[in-house]
Amino acid sequence: MSDPRDNVQQEFLAEAQELVEALSRDLLLLDEAHQRAERPDSSLINEIFRSVHTLKGIAGMFGYKHVGTIAHALEDLLEDLRLGRTDIGDPLLDVLFDSVERFQRLLALDDPQAPEEAPGVDAYVAAVRSIGTQPPVEEGDPLNQYAIGSAVLSVLTEYEEHRLRACIREGMQLYRLRATFELTAIDDSIEDLRDVVHDDAEIITYLPSLEGGNDESIELVVLLASRVPEAELKAHFEGRYGTVEAIEEQKHLPTVPPNLTSIPPGSQSLLPQPEDETGQASLRSVANSVRVDIRKLDDLMNVVGELSLVRSAVGRAVAGLDGDPKYRQSLRELDRLGRGFERQLSELRTRILDVRMVPLGQVFSKFGRIVRQAAREHDKQVRLVVTGANTEMDKLIVEELADPLMHLVRNAIDHGIESVETRMRLAKPAEGTLALNAYHKGRNVVIEVEDDGGGMNAHKLREKAVSRGLLTAEAGQELTRQDMLNLVFLPGLSTNAEVTDLSGRGVGMDVVKTNILRMGGVVSIASEQGIGTKITVTLPITLAIIRALIIKIGARLFALPISAVREAIPFAPQDVRTIQGRKVLTMRGETLPICDLAPLFGLRGAKQHASRFVIVCEMGNRELGFVVDELVGQEDVIIKALGPTLSSVLGFAGAADLGNQKLALVLDAPALFSEYFDGGGALPSVEARA
Amino acid sequence: MAFHTLIVDDSSAVRAFVRAALEDADFARVQEAETGFEALQLLASNAFDVVIVDVNMPDINGLELLAFMKKSPRQQGATKILISTRADGLDAKRGAKLGADAFLAKPFGVDDLRKLIRGLADRNGEVSG
Numbered sequence: 001m002s003d004p005r006d007n008v009q010q011e012f013l014a015e016a017q018e019l020v021e022a023l024s025r026d027l028l029l030l031d032e033a034h035q036r037a038e039r040p041d042s043s044l045i046n047e048i049f050r051s052v053h054t055l056k057g058i059a060g061m062f063g064y065k066h067v068g069t070i071a072h073a074l075e076d077l078l079e080d081l082r083l084g085r086t087d088i089g090d091p092l093l094d095v096l097f098d099s100v101e102r103f104q105r106l107l108a109l110d111d112p113q114a115p116e117e118a119p120g121v122d123a124y125v126a127a128v129r130s131i132g133t134q135p136p137v138e139e140g141d142p143l144n145q146y147a148i149g150s151a152v153l154s155v156l157t158e159y160e161e162h163r164l165r166a167c168i169r170e171g172m173q174l175y176r177l178r179a180t181f182e183l184t185a186i187d188d189s190i191e192d193l194r195d196v197v198h199d200d201a202e203i204i205t206y207l208p209s210l211e212g213g214n215d216e217s218i219e220l221v222v223l224l225a226s227r228v229p230e231a232e233l234k235a236h237f238e239g240r241y242g243t244v245e246a247i248e249e250q251k252h253l254p255t256v257p258p259n260l261t262s263i264p265p266g267s268q269s270l271l272p273q274p275e276d277e278t279g280q281a282s283l284r285s286v287a288n289s290v291r292v293d294i295r296k297l298d299d300l301m302n303v304v305g306e307l308s309l310v311r312s313a314v315g316r317a318v319a320g321l322d323g324d325p326k327y328r329q330s331l332r333e334l335d336r337l338g339r340g341f342e343r344q345l346s347e348l349r350t351r352i353l354d355v356r357m358v359p360l361g362q363v364f365s366k367f368g369r370i371v372r373q374a375a376r377e378h379d380k381q382v383r384l385v386v387t388g389a390n391t392e393m394d395k396l397i398v399e400e401l402a403d404p405l406m407h408l409v410r411n412a413i414d415h416g417i418e419s420v421e422t423r424m425r426l427a428k429p430a431e432g433t434l435a436l437n438a439y440h441k442g443r444n445v446v447i448e449v450e451d452d453g454g455g456m457n458a459h460k461l462r463e464k465a466v467s468r469g470l471l472t473a474e475a476g477q478e479l480t481r482q483d484m485l486n487l488v489f490l491p492g493l494s495t496n497a498e499v500t501d502l503s504g505r506g507v508g509m510d511v512v513k514t515n516i517l518r519m520g521g522v523v524s525i526a527s528e529q530g531i532g533t534k535i536t537v538t539l540p541i542t543l544a545i546i547r548a549l550i551i552k553i554g555a556r557l558f559a560l561p562i563s564a565v566r567e568a569i570p571f572a573p574q575d576v577r578t579i580q581g582r583k584v585l586t587m588r589g590e591t592l593p594i595c596d597l598a599p600l601f602g603l604r605g606a607k608q609h610a611s612r613f614v615i616v617c618e619m620g621n622r623e624l625g626f627v628v629d630e631l632v633g634q635e636d637v638i639i640k641a642l643g644p645t646l647s648s649v650l651g652f653a654g655a656a657d658l659g660n661q662k663l664a665l666v667l668d669a670p671a672l673f674s675e676y677f678d679g680g681g682a683l684p685s686v687e688a689r690a
Numbered sequence: 691m692a693f694h695t696l697i698v699d700d701s702s703a704v705r706a707f708v709r710a711a712l713e714d715a716d717f718a719r720v721q722e723a724e725t726g727f728e729a730l731q732l733l734a735s736n737a738f739d740v741v742i743v744d745v746n747m748p749d750i751n752g753l754e755l756l757a758f759m760k761k762s763p764r765q766q767g768a769t770k771i772l773i774s775t776r777a778d779g780l781d782a783k784r785g786a787k788l789g790a791d792a793f794l795a796k797p798f799g800v801d802d803l804r805k806l807i808r809g810l811a812d813r814n815g816e817v818s819g
Contacts, residue, residue, distance in 0.1 A: 008706040008707050011707075012703040012707075015701060015702050015703040016703070050746075053746060053775065057701065057775045057796045057797065058701055059797075060775075060796060060797025061796065061797040061799075062703065062707075068797075151757070154757070154784065154787065155754045155756075155788065157745065157751050157753065183730065186730065187728075190727060205749070205751065205754065206726070206749050206750050206754070207750075207757075208726070208750060208755070208757075208758040209758070215734050215735055216734075218734065291702075
């Protein structure tokens with residue numbers, strides 16, 4: 001028998017990852033409530049329990065022994081918490097927060113049973129078990145005082161019973177809401193009911209009954225606890241859903257089941273009755289989302305690309321008929337159809353892109369925990385402020401962003417935000433602020449990591465770069481303050497503990513930059529001493545498809561992502577000047593460094609053009625003009641990777657098929673920028689051709 | 691004959707596991723429900739050979755579904771299996787009272803599940819797949 005585990009392993013990993021992410025998010029909410037000394041919402045604790053409980057169950061089935069062991073230990077602890085046997089405290093929160101990272105690491109292991117992990121897991125489990133729980137306080141069971149009925153009690157889970165007791169102890173009244181729901185629309189109706197109930201009551205459970213139900217509808221008995229007086233509750237629900245009935249307190253009686261089956265049948269549905277054309281109940285699989293491997297979307301996108309090529313080929317074939325009067329009518333029709341086809345194709349492309357988009361909140365949500373942890377380690381107070389968590393971008397980019405952003409966040413706390421003591425001395429608020437902001441800007445997404453810490457000392461950065469031999473003293477003198485700050489991205493500037501006295505962020509900043517560049521993005525830095533530092537990351541929304549400016553150098557076509565282009569303007573060779581060995585143009589009084597692409601790519605540029613074009617690109621806080629021979633137009637292109645032999649060639653992000661059997665190399669603007677500004681001027685600048 | 695089977699569990703990994711375990715070699719034809727509400731929709735219009743329900747689900751739990759199926763004329767022929775991570779026997783006992791034919795503790799393996807279903811089918815005098 002084949003082991004289906006192999007086939008569904010991906011499903012497991014995806015769900016496990018989601019559960020851990022949900023756990024991480026919910027723990028932050030729990031922690032916030034705890035810090036404010038508020039009593040946490042019982043449903044929040046239940047959610048946390050459920051995540052861990054489900055994780056335990058599936059880890060066992062898929063052979064993730066260590067994950068299962070940890071989840072099991074936590075489940076017991078959380079069960080005590082949700083059943084009110086223990087309270088929230090820092091030790092409990094600490095082990096819970098700790099678990100998130102452990103789960104993530106264990107899920108990433110190639111061997112989920114890895115024996116070398118066992119000691120760490122055992123020690124963690126021991127720590128979890130050492131958190132004491134008080135034995136439950138034995139009192140008379142309040143459930144016995146209510147005529148809930150044995151039929152109902154026999155189907156309640158332990159947690160549901162606990163919630164019933166807790167609600168009774170809090171002085172809430174129990175109610176039965178009896179309502180009939182249309183089966184085909186039950187999800188929406190329940191959602192609706194939940195919204196209405198929300199502030200007034202807690203839903204303990206839903207009990208399906210056979211009374212009043214048939215193939216199309218079903219009666220549910222909803223067990224509610226509420227502080228709202230019966231009359232008010234009735235006014236709210238009756239007529240809209242069904243009947244509300246208070247469950248009486250029966251002081252002297254043992255449980256007398258108000259037999260569920262004794263309710264008169266035939267209660268009428270008060271909900272609108274949707275038409276069912278087939279007269280059959282729906283067999284659809286009722287889940288409303290699917291998980292898709294992103295590679296399948298890449299494949300789909302490729303098919304769209306191929307379709308565009310077919311469309312161009314058809315267009316050419318049709319064009320071959322042009323001029324023949326007997327086809328005039330048909331040609332006009334074909335032309336109209338062709339345009340319609342193109343619109344649909346473009347729609348398809350947009351829709352596929354849309355599926356790839358996820359909110360950045362998915363990665364931001366991880367940072368709350370990291371901030372909490374880092375702040376604790378350094379004994380600092382840090383408040384995390386997030387804006388733009390709903391900003392959407394390509395799933396692949398969001399995933400890749402997690403590490404670089406985490407680096408920036410950690411750096412901001414480790415080296416940026418000062419200790420409470422220092423901040424007090426400087427008359428700053430004791431609590432530092434770390435802001436994560438995301439927003440759309442044109443076809444890019446901008447993410448800022450900003451702190452109100454000590455800022456960076458630009459001169460110290462320069463000294464360091466000179467002493468490390470990364471820069472000559474003379475070259476150092478030429479640097480502007482911004483240039484000095486940019487030194488922080490140099491590899492090897494600061495790779496050890498010395499960074500702290502730079503109040504610096506050298507550690508790994510070169511790696512951050514490289515990773516962002518690889519995604520077609522740029523990083524820039526702004527920092528004021530004593531005030532704070534802002535790192536800005538600008539990235540394209542997606543890498544799957546880009547709007548490109550098609551340009552010509554010599555006889556060859558190239559594509560330049562439009563996200564990087566600010567403007568394209570003609571210039572005459574005599575406008576070019578040389579400053580410090582680099583060619584520049586003066587535009588509107590500003591000096592623009594320029595780079596001629598023809599010699600760079602070993603191409604013969606156009607003949608003695610009276611006028612060529614400079615494409616002004618902007619990345620981060622720098623501008624560079626690329627000199628080209630001709631502007632062809634704008635096009636949406638799908639970037640295909642270059643083969644392994646070519647992938648290491650600097651300056652190209654891939655190739656794009658433009659149809660008409662024309663191919664364009666896609667320029668990698670960030671890499672060209674980096675090479676021009678930081679690569680020691682290896683790129684030749686423009687030759688004035690008189 | 692492939693068993694017409696319904697798996698009700700809020701974990702997609704568990705549903706995928708059960709589906710893969712049973713659909714291999716046409717052992718069973720599996721439909722999935724993520725919530726008790728989805729299960730109610732499917733139970734209203736299908737007579738299943740086997741229904742597998744998880745105890746711990748939000749809103750409508752597995753015990754409530756068992757109680758419902760016990761009364762539902764359409765599901766009288768169904769073999770009902772309750773699944774739960776609880777190994778202390780409490781869920782098994784409560785399930786049995788509500789008409790469950792068998793209890794399977796999580797985690798379970800492919801063979802556990804198939805053997806159980808085959809055994810139950812034989813007991814009920816059905817042709818096993």
